[in-house]
Amino acid sequence: IGDLTEPGPHVPVTTTYSGGQWLGQRTYYPEDIGKMGAAPLVVISHGNGHQYTWYDYLGEHLASWGYVVMAHQNNTGPGIESASATTLSNTDYFFETLPDIDGGALDGHVDSHRIVWIGHSRGGEGVTRAYDRLRDGESRDYFVWEDIVAIASIAPTVFLDVDDANPHDAPYYLIFGAADGDVNGGPDCDQCMSFRLSQHAQGPVQTTYLQGVGHNEFNCCGFNDATGPNLIGRTDTQVLAKAYFLALVEHYASGNPATLDYFTRSYHDFRPSTVTSDMVASTTWRDALDLRPVVLDDHEAEDDPETASLGGGIAWTGAEPLVEDHMADGDTRLNWTGSDPMNGMTQATDFDPQARGVVLAWQEGENATYAVEVPAGWRDVSGLDVLSFRAAQVTRAPETDALDAPLTFVVSLIDGSGVVSSVDIGSYGWLTDPYERTGEGPGTGWANEFATFRLPFDAFTADGVPLDLTDVASVRLEVGADSGSPIGRIGLDDLVFTRMMPEIP
Numbered sequence: 264i265g266d267l268t269e270p271g272p273h274v275p276v277t278t279t280y281s282g283g284q285w286l287g288q289r290t291y292y293p294e295d296i297g298k299m300g301a302a303p304l305v306v307i308s309h310g311n312g313h314q315y316t317w318y319d320y321l322g323e324h325l326a327s328w329g330y331v332v333m334a335h336q337n338n339t340g341p342g343i344e345s346a347s348a349t350t351l352s353n354t355d356y357f358f359e360t361l362p363d364i365d366g367g368a369l370d371g372h373v374d375s376h377r378i379v380w381i382g383h384s385r386g387g388e389g390v391t392r393a394y395d396r397l398r399d400g401e402s403r404d405y406f407v408w409e410d411i412v413a414i415a416s417i418a419p420t421v422f423l424d425v426d427d428a429n430p431h432d433a434p435y436y437l438i439f440g441a442a443d444g445d446v447n448g449g450p451d452c453d454q455c456m457s458f459r460l461s462q463h464a465q466g467p468v469q470t471t472y473l474q475g476v477g478h479n480e481f482n483c484c485g486f487n488d489a490t491g492p493n494l495i496g497r498t499d500t501q502v503l504a505k506a507y508f509l510a511l512v513e514h515y516a517s518g519n520p521a522t523l524d525y526f527t528r529s530y531h532d533f534r535p536s537t538v539t540s541d542m543v544a545s546t547t548w549r550d551a552l553d554l555r556p557v558v559l560d561d562h563e564a565e566d567d568p569e570t571a572s573l574g575g576g577i578a579w580t581g582a583e584p585l586v587e588d589h590m591a592d593g594d595t596r597l598n599w600t601g602s603d604p605m606n607g608m609t610q611a612t613d614f615d616p617q618a619r620g621v622v623l624a625w626q627e628g629e630n631a632t633y634a635v636e637v638p639a640g641w642r643d644v645s646g647l648d649v650l651s652f653r654a655a656q657v658t659r660a661p662e663t664d665a666l667d668a669p670l671t672f673v674v675s676l677i678d679g680s681g682v683v684s685s686v687d688i689g690s691y692g693w694l695t696d697p698y699e700r701t702g703e704g705p706g707t708g709w710a711n712e713f714a715t716f717r718l719p720f721d722a723f724t725a726d727g728v729p730l731d732l733t734d735v736a737s738v739r740l741e742v743g744a745d746s747g748s749p750i751g752r753i754g755l756d757d758l759v760f761t762r763m764m765p766e767i768p
Contacts (some may be wrong), residue, residue, distance in 0.1 A: 264521050267506040267513075268537045271328030274437055277319070278365045282356050285349050287336040289315055290357075290364060291322035293329055296372045303377035303412075303516035304357070307334040308350045309482070310384025310418075317482035321381075324505045326511060330512060331373050333357050339385040343422050344664045346389030347396060350380065351403060358405035375406050377516045379413045381508065383481060384446060387419025388428050395429040413515035415508065417481045418446045422454050425463040425615055432466035432551060432768050434515050436526075440476030440500070441698040441709050444488030448710045449703045450592035453612050458710075462590075462610040462618050466551045466768055469526035471507055472583060472712055474543040476500050476697040491700035491709070499539050506535040520764060527717055528767065529692030545695050545714040547653050549757060550765050556647055557760035559635050559738060562587055562619035571758075575636030581742075582629060590754070598704030599659045607658035607697070607711040608754065623742070624662050624752035630743030635758060637735050642679065644720065645732040646761035650674065653715040654755045658697040658708035662752040669693035669746035672740055674716075676723050679734035684723040687747065688716050694753060711754055719763065735760075 273293035281287040293299065305325055307318050315334040322332040335353035336343040362370045382390035397408035415436040421428065439448065439457050446455045453459075461468050477489025480500035510522035524533055530546040560571035568587035569577050579585040590610040600606075604622045611618030625631045651756040656663045656670050671689040697708040722729050738758065742751065 264524070264587065266536060267509045267522070268502050268535050270324065272317070272366070273327050273329055275323040275326035276365070279316070280364065282360060282449060283507065283678045285336050285338045286353060287358050288353060288357065289322070289334045289674045290369070291326035291332040291370055293326055296331070299329065299372060301372055301374035302329055302331045303379065303512065304373050304375070305330055305332040305379045305381060305512060306350065306354055306439045307332065308337045308346065308380065308382040308386035308389055309334065310386045311339040313383060313482055313485055315697050318654040319483065320501050321505060321508060324508060325512060329511055330516070331369060337386050337389065339389070343385060343388050343392050343420070343428065345387050348394035350382070350386070350393040354378065355405050356405050376410045377412050377515055378410050379415065379512050380404060380411060381415040384478065385420050387416030388421060388423065388460070390414050391416065391419070391428040392423060393431045394431065394433060395427055398431050413511060414567060415511060416457070416460060418443055418478050419457050419460055420446055420454050421456055421459045425459055428460060428609055429462070430466065434467045434767065435461060436469050436511050437461040438471045438500065438504065439473070440478065440480065441472060441474045441608055441700065441712070442476055442489040442491040442494060443478045444490040445478040447490070448609055449607065450607070450609055451595040452595065456609045456612070458610045459612065459615055463615060465553070467765060468549040469549070470547045471558045472545045473500065473503070473528070474695070489543065491537045491698060493541065495536040495542055499542060500608060501537060502615050503538050503542065503739070506538070523765070529714060529716060531692035543695055545712040547713050547715040548717070550759070550761055551768050554766045554768065555759050555761060557641055559637065559758040559760065561757050562621060568621060573638055573641060575638045577636070578634045579623060579631070581623055581625050581631035583624045585621060585623055587619065588737060590618045590620045590756070591615070596704040597659055597708065598706050599661060606660065609707070618768070620756035622657060622752065622754050624660070625742050625750065626662070627750050628744070630741070630745045633740040635738045635744070641735045642735050644735050644760045647720070647760050648739065649717040649719050649761055650676070651715060651717045651761050651763050652755065653713045654694055654707040654753050655711040655713040656694045656697055657752040657754055658711055659706040663708065663748045664706070665750050666748055668696055668748070670751050670753065673746040674718060675739040675741060676735055677737045677739060678731040679736045680731060682728070682730050684728045684730045687717050688718070689747065691716055691718065713754070
């Protein structure tokens with residue numbers, strides 16, 4: 264892959280022009296584009312109070328790698344409907360005026376069938392709403408919904424119902440800071456819970472959640488609203504953002520399979536080499552909902568915590584009862600009360616569908632297991648590659664506070680003959696200690712930081728273990744001092760057998 268934080272082989276050129284009210288645009292492109300074919304287009308829609316000229320770092324970086332980037336004025340003040348309308352009209356206007364931009368330098372060199380939309384704040388929700396409008400039948404002159412190959416949101420608001428700000432089955436990327444002082448992600452603000460959008464998306468979903476990063480570190484000039492300890496600052500945040508956005512565009516707009524590793528692998532296992540070691544982040548990946556081969560348990564099909572979605576039985580040996588529920592903080596406060604096991608869950612409100620999970624806890628001196636049976640007819644996984652799940656430490660829970668460290672445990676596959684093979688997730692990453700931000704009640708710790716782990720079947724059959732992948736009978740999580748962290752409370756979701764290289768719609 265190389266170092267995606269470094270400039271690419273092309274010299275970027277910047278040009279600024281306007282077609283009238285709400286049609287101001289700044290476009291970045293490779294200086295030698297006349298020698299190139301048709302490059303994909305990346306559109307940047309800014310947030311409320313922001314300016315379209317504030318994203319030079321990203322526009323120039325992507326242009327240096329061979330992309331055309333257009334940032335535009337965004338009418339965010341009235342709300343998300345106007346912001347989405349501005350994204351649509353500016354994308355249209357760009358193609359309309361393409362023969363005249365910089366004397367026609369881009370004419371014939373932009374591919375209208377490979378468009379990536381990136382939005383920030385209200386613009387981040389605006390791009391999802393713009394796509395939903397296209398899917399609902401709204402027509403444009405120069406492009407259709409199939410031409411939008413990926414959608415990305417930076418710390419998006421969620422003013423609209425998630426059915427209206429809906430990326431549908433388009434590849435969707437969410438990047439968000441835990442120190443955001445504007446769209447803060449706290450459970451007392453439905454409009455600030457950005458993960459509601461990624462949770463509701465139906466296509467491939469990737470997220471990056473950054474500790475110590477505020478709302479305006481993703482542009483050049485917004486005021487400093489970052490709230491919390493160990494702040495990263497604008498420079499380091501933008502180094503990471505350049506790599507992740509380039510990886511996104513490379514994969515979905517140019518078909519580079521390698522850069523998907525930035526999203527499918529744990530941040531602790533694989534990240535840009537030049538990112539500073541003190542930047543803590545969690546990444547998640549979820550296959551498109553209708554392309555997941557074997558979903559053992561996503562907690563959507565069954566309300567019974569002892570029965571998985573696929574129908575297999577669930578056995579939990581811990582002393583504290585297993586809890587399955589909606590992934591919404593029940594009292595909209597982050598302080599631990601003991602009566603809200605979903606504390607710190609911000610994937611949904613009580614009104615959002617498609618958002619259930621399970622919480623399990625263990626104490627010092629306790630070793631426990633969480634085992635999910637694989638029903639007959641689904642046990643042959645030899646044609647697949649990985650076991651995938653996502654998990655997070657539960658913020659401000661007494662077990663999380665007592666551990667006060669990253670958390671690990673062991674995952675085992677057990678075949679029909681009783682052969683057991685185990686993998687320590689610490690070989691691939693860990694569950695981060697929640698960001699120690701205060702507010703939303705007593706204590707420290709912010710929203711639960713989910714991370715996805717994709718454990719290759721090869722790891723379970725290493726060293727000659729005779730595990731029969733044609734007859735995997737159960738998956739077992741083993742927690743406690745004998746298997747990793749001696750104490751903990753975690754949320755768990757999306758236990759899936761799937762492919763190493765995901766299928767993309």
